[in-house]
Amino acid sequence: MAVSQGVLGELLAELRAESAEVERLVVDLPPAAWAAPTPAAGWTVAHQIAHLAWTDERALLAATDAEAFRRETEAYAARPEAADFVDDGAEAGARLPHGELLERWRAGREALRGALAGLAPGVRLPWYGTSMSAASMATARLMETWAHGTDVADALGLVREPTDRLRHIVRLGVRARDFAYLVHGLEPPAEAFRVETTGPGGELWAHGPEEAAQRVTGGAVDFCRLVTQRVHRDDTDLRAEGAEAERWLSIAQAFAGPPGKGRAPSRGRQPEVSSGRMLREGEA
DSSP states (O other), X not given: OHHHHHHHHHHXXXXXXXXXXXXXXHTTOOHHHHTOBOSSTTOBHHHHHHHHHHHHHHHHHHHHOHHHHHHHHHHHHHSTTGGGHHHHHHHHHHTSOHHHHHHHHHHHHHHHHXXXXXXXXTOOEEETTEEEOHHHHHHHHHHHHHHHHHHHHHHHTOOOOOOTTHHHHHHHHHHXXXXXXXXXXXXXXSSOEEEEEEOTTSOEEEESOTTOSEEEEEEHHHHHHHHTXXXXXXXXXXXXXXXXXXXXXXXXXXXXXXXXXXXXXXXSOOOSSOOOOOGGGSBO
């Protein structure tokens, strides 16, 4: 239990650091910059931050009142326009004054951090189509914060310095391998994969048996962009050995929710396999 709580504490600290870094991208923006379009079609910088605030609030509800979260989710699902509820949440938040939106995000993420820290070990939180531990929820929030922060940085023409927090997203992407197959209606491979990614400091983050025939190697930034669907497979430096490893890279996603179109390739080739909808339309 001590180890589990220690890991959770580390994850929550890293989530706080990631959130603070993304906030620094926008805290001093002039009003016009909040309306800048991001790579997610139809979403501005304000939509990206509003989505983070909205999702943190949904996660907080799941952590503090699981039954209320389930009722809310069922109510959303019963609406004729059920598929639009994530976009609706972002749209409502994007209309707020920017200072108010930032304060809402700050308050929500801090409340979520406290709620996750206070959960008893072993508690499972309901989520969209799945359930997860407090540590997994913290990892998922870190992943989504990084991904939406990447969209914001891209919209503003900024380059974010990668950190070793990416190791959590790499691990989440690897663990979500079978889920990616299932949401595409495919049978997950029985064999284990080997994934070797190189972190920003040159460190090796490896998962899976060394002798595995199905292998993926490359930079951690590209891997994280791929599994959060911020880049098309063709626009990465990732290398696959084995047909199943290659197929996985065409459908990989680290977030909950059904697949969709993902990001188009910048090199002119259209994807042969749908690689999942953008994270803004999925749930971590």
